[in-house]
Amino acid sequence: MPEGKRPEENGSGISRRDFFKTSTAGAVSTALISKQGMAAPGEVTKFGPDPVKIKLIVNGKGRGLKVEPRVTLLDALRNELDVTGPKKVCDRATCGACTVLMDGKPVYACSILAIEAEGKQIVTAEGLGSPDKMHPIQKAFVENDAQQCGFCTPGFVVACQSFLEENPNPSVKDIEEGLGGNLCRCGTYKGIREAVLETAAKGGIDA
Amino acid sequence: MNRFQYASPVTKESAVELLGSGAVVLAGGTDLLSLMKADVASPDLVVNIKEIAELKGLEHSEGSGLRIGALVTIDELLQDSRVQEEYPSLIQAADGIRSAQIRSVGTVAGDLCQRPRCWYYRHGYGLLAMQNGSSMVVDGDNRYHAILGNGGPAYFVNPSSFAPSLIALGASLKVSGPNGEKEISVADFFQTPQSEAEKEYKLSDSEIVTQILVPAAGGKANATYEIREKEALDWPLAAAAVSLVMQGDQVESAKVVLGHVAPVPWNSDEAAAALKGKAVSASVADDAGKAAVQQAKALSRNKFKIQLARVAVKRAILRAAGMEV
Numbered sequence: 001m002p003e004g005k006r007p008e009e010n011g012s013g014i015s016r017r018d019f020f021k022t023s024t025a026g027a028v029s030t031a032l033i034s035k036q037g038m039a040a041p042g043e044v045t046k047f048g049p050d051p052v053k054i055k056l057i058v059n060g061k062g063r064g065l066k067v068e069p070r071v072t073l074l075d076a077l078r079n080e081l082d083v084t085g086p087k088k089v090c091d092r093a094t095c096g097a098c099t100v101l102m103d104g105k106p107v108y109a110c111s112i113l114a115i116e117a118e119g120k121q122i123v124t125a126e127g128l129g130s131p132d133k134m135h136p137i138q139k140a141f142v143e144n145d146a147q148q149c150g151f152c153t154p155g156f157v158v159a160c161q162s163f164l165e166e167n168p169n170p171s172v173k174d175i176e177e178g179l180g181g182n183l184c185r186c187g188t189y190k191g192i193r194e195a196v197l198e199t200a201a202k203g204g205i206d207a
Numbered sequence: 208m209n210r211f212q213y214a215s216p217v218t219k220e221s222a223v224e225l226l227g228s229g230a231v232v233l234a235g236g237t238d239l240l241s242l243m244k245a246d247v248a249s250p251d252l253v254v255n256i257k258e259i260a261e262l263k264g265l266e267h268s269e270g271s272g273l274r275i276g277a278l279v280t281i282d283e284l285l286q287d288s289r290v291q292e293e294y295p296s297l298i299q300a301a302d303g304i305r306s307a308q309i310r311s312v313g314t315v316a317g318d319l320c321q322r323p324r325c326w327y328y329r330h331g332y333g334l335l336a337m338q339n340g341s342s343m344v345v346d347g348d349n350r351y352h353a354i355l356g357n358g359g360p361a362y363f364v365n366p367s368s369f370a371p372s373l374i375a376l377g378a379s380l381k382v383s384g385p386n387g388e389k390e391i392s393v394a395d396f397f398q399t400p401q402s403e404a405e406k407e408y409k410l411s412d413s414e415i416v417t418q419i420l421v422p423a424a425g426g427k428a429n430a431t432y433e434i435r436e437k438e439a440l441d442w443p444l445a446a447a448a449v450s451l452v453m454q455g456d457q458v459e460s461a462k463v464v465l466g467h468v469a470p471v472p473w474n475s476d477e478a479a480a481a482l483k484g485k486a487v488s489a490s491v492a493d494d495a496g497k498a499a500v501q502q503a504k505a506l507s508r509n510k511f512k513i514q515l516a517r518v519a520v521k522r523a524i525l526r527a528a529g530m531e532v
C-alpha cells in the first residue's frame with residue numbers, strides 16, 4: 001500500500017486496524033470474511049444471500065464495500081468502486097476484456113466472486129499507469145496503434161503486462177499463444193504483437 | 208444469477224458437511240460462474256473449497272506415481288518439470304487450453320467436473336434436450352455433438368481435455384463424501400445419463416473430488432493430439448490420448464481414448480487391438496484411427512467429426528511413438 005494513505009472511513013465500518021490486517025502480506029487469511037467464518041469452532045459461517053461487508057485491495061488501496069455473494073469481482077469493481085478499466089463484454093470467461101491481476105496472476109474478473117477476492121491484491125489497467133505516467137506497455141500500445149475502439153485494451157494491457165513478466169523475450173508465436181485469452185473485435189492484433197515486441201526490445205515492463 | 212449463500216470451509220470434512228442438495232462446489236469458478244449466470248446451476252449455497260489446504264499441491268513418488276490435489280491449477284500442472292518429462296500427454300492436453308486467465312485459476316479436477324458445452328444444455332433445455340418426446344439435438348444443430356455412443360438419449364460430448372489422457376494413463380480419483388473416502392477410476396467416473404435425473408459423472412451432491420492419482424508412467428509412451436476449429440480459445444472438435452507399452456519396437460499393449468466425440472471419454476478397444484504386436488508406422492497408426500471410428504455414426508450435421516477423430520487417433524499414436532505427425 002502506498003505510504004501515508006489512510007483507508008477511508010466510507011460508512012462501511014472498515015476500521016484502520018482491520019484494513020491493515022487485510023493489506024499486510026501474510027495476513028490474507030485474517031480478512032474480515034474468514035474471521036467471521038471462524039465464529040464457532042467446527043462450524044462454518046454462511047454469508048448472504050443479503051449483502052456482506054467485504055474489503056478489496058484495488059491498485060494498492062483498501063476499499064470497503066457491501067455486496068451480495070453472487071456479485072462478481074468485475075461488477076464490484078465497476079459498479080461499486082467505479083473502477084471501470086476492466087470491461088464487461090462476454091461475462092463468460094471467454095474474451096479477456098475484464099482481465100485484472102489477482103495476487104499477480106491474470107484472471108477474468110467476470111468469473112470470480114468479489115467475496116472470493118477479499119484480501120487479494122487486485123491490479124487493473126488503472127493501477128499499471130496513468131495518461132501522464134504510462135506503463136511501458138501502455139505507451140507501446142499508443143505508439144503501435146494497438147487499439148481501435150479501445151474496448152478490449154484495458155484487459156489486453158493487463159494480460160500483456162503479466163505475459164511479459166513470464167516471457168521477457170517472446171517470439172511472435174509465444175505472443176499469439178500466450179495472449180490467446182484475450183480477443184479484439186476490431187482486429188488490432190498486429191499492433192498488439194508489435195507493442196509487445198517493442199516493449200520487450202526496449203527493456204521490458206520495468207523500463 | 209440467483210441469490211445464494213456462500214461458505215469457505217478450511218477442511219474437506221466441513222465442506223462435505225455443508226454440501227448436499229442445493230449446494231455446489233466452487234473451485235476456480237471458470238465454469239461454475241457461467242453456469243450460474245445462465246441459470247443452468249442455481250444453488251442455494253456455494254461452497255468455496257479453495258481454503259482447504261490439504262487439497263493443494265502436486266506430488267510425485269516412485270511407487271505410487273503422481274498425486275494431483277483438487278486445487279492444482281492447469282498452470283501448476285504445466286509448470287511441473289516431472290509432469291513434462293513423464294506425462295507429455297497431460298501437458299499436451301493442458302497446452303490446448305490457451306488462456307493464461309483460465310490456466311491461472313482453473314483446476315484440473317474442475318476440468319473433469321466441468322459440465323458439457325452442448326448449447327441446448329447451456330440454454331436450459333437439459334442434458335438430454337428432449338422436447339415433446341424427441342431430441343432437440345437430433346432434429347437441430349448438432350455440428351459439435353457426438354459421433355460415438357450416440358444411440359440416445361444423450362448426444363452431448365464430454366468437454367474435458369484431461370479426461371482422455373488420464374484414462375489412457377490409468378488414473379483414478381479420490382472422492383470424499385458423507386460416508387468417508389472412496390477411489391474410482393477416471394474411466395468409471397463418467398457415465399452416459401439415461402434420464403434428466405442423472406449427471407454425466409458419478410458424484411453425488413455431497414461429494415467432492417479431493418485428488419487425482421496417476422500411476423507412474425513407467426516408461427509408457429504417451430501423447431495427446433487435439434484438433435480445433437480455430438486457434439482462438441475454444442474446446443477441441445476431436446482429440447485422442449494414447450498410452451503405449453512397447454517391447455522393442457513393437458506395441459505390447461495400448462490404450463486409446465478419444466475426447467469430444469461421445470457423451471463420455473471414448474475408450475477404443477478396436478484401436479488398441481489394431482496396434483497390438485505391431486511396429487508403429489503411419490499406416491499402422493492410420494489403421495488404428497480407422498478402427499476407432501468404425502462404429503461412428505454421424506448426426507445430420509457432424510459427419511466431418513468422424514474424419515477428424517480418425518486423424519486425431521492416428522496423430523496421437525505417431526506423437527506417442529516419437530514420429531512425425
Ligand SMILES: Cc1cc2nc3c(=O)[nH]c(=O)nc-3n(C[C@H](O)[C@H](O)[C@H](O)COP(=O)(O)OP(=O)(O)OC[C@H]3O[C@@H](n4cnc5c(N)ncnc54)[C@H](O)[C@@H]3O)c2cc1C
Nearest residue numbers: 232234235236237238239313314317318320367368416442
Ligand atoms: C473459453 C474457455 C475455453 C475452454 N477450453 C477448454 C478446453 O479446450 N479443454 C478443456 O478441457 N477445458 C476447457 N475449458 C474449461 C476449463 O478448463 C474449466 O472451466 C476449468 O478447468 C474448470 O475448473 P475450475 O476450477 O474453474 O472449476 P469450477 O468452475 O469451479 O467448477 C466446475 C464444475 O466442477 C465442479 N467442481 C470443481 N471442482 C470440484 C471438486 N474438487 N469436486 C467436485 N466438484 C468440483 C463445480 O461444482 C462445477 O460444477 C475452457 C473454458 C473456457 C471458459
Ligand code: FES
Nearest residue numbers: 090091095096110
Ligand atoms: S467479460 Fe470476462 S472474459 Fe469476457
Ligand code: FES
Nearest residue numbers: 148150184185186
Ligand atoms: S480495439 Fe476494439 S475490440 Fe480491440
